[in-house]
Amino acid sequence: MKVGVCDAIANEGVELLKSKGIEVVDLTNVPKEELKNHVGDLDALIVRSATKVRKEIIDEAKKLKVIGRAGVGLDNIDEEYAKSKGIKVLNTPGATSISVAELTIGLILAVMRKVAYGDREMRNGAWPKKKCKGIEMYGKTLGIIGIGRIGKEVAKRAHAFGMKVIYYDAHHINDEQAAELGVEFRELDVLLKESDVVTLHIPLVPETKHLINRERINIMKDGAILINAARGGIVDEDALYEALKSGKLYGAALDVYENEPLKKSKLFELDNIVMTPHIGAQTKEGQARSGVEIAEKIAQKLLS
16 A cells, blocks of 8 residues: 655654555655656545645546545545545544644734734834733633634633633534533624624635625624634635725734735735734644544555
């Protein structure tokens, strides 16, 4: 059995595959446009978010039985086409939940306390103390859109800061779970009206494309904050730019973008936005869990 590793995973995962007698082919340095030339004899592929497994790659991988995504989102994989070819698509939805939840809290704090702005100005020789007057998390309402694994972890941490937590999800959690988490359900537009901070933890699917658009931003409280560490494309970046520039929103933080890597954007002009380069899952611990978990799943599938 041969597994192609297209994006680097934790060495623990690679060693686990080798210990099962599975050959690991390192494809991490192969240019993405040439990947299809290297998959013909592979039984499995492991990717993260950088590699796109589209129809042309799947068609060239004649022996492919499984595609493993070391992470949560599957929007970089033609999942339905793979399934139509009898190829199993696996991911590791829980492995990096804590990593993403912790970043989300960090982004909220960075926006509220103007951390990035203060750092930038000081490096330029300024002392912007008066301009860095911020706001507290304590006593504010956090609206979580998507109460899955990551959303639940965010809720737990938000309570530690004294926030009230409400949520919207197309799939309600039961009353017992909600009570245990200390969260209350709201319809989407009601959540947007009530929340001081809105954070997104949903997949990018046709129904969520530009879910947060001009109309929905206008529903939000004046001076609210928007956080997106889920998927680019859920937020209309042009509408967000307008809302930040006009002062409709106090601030925002993005870890994900419609086009990645992001090299040019009007958002770079603004001081009231914090931007990070899709690092939600980028922790030593999260990547180790993700690499080992996807390796275990692939080995089980190939050797069963």
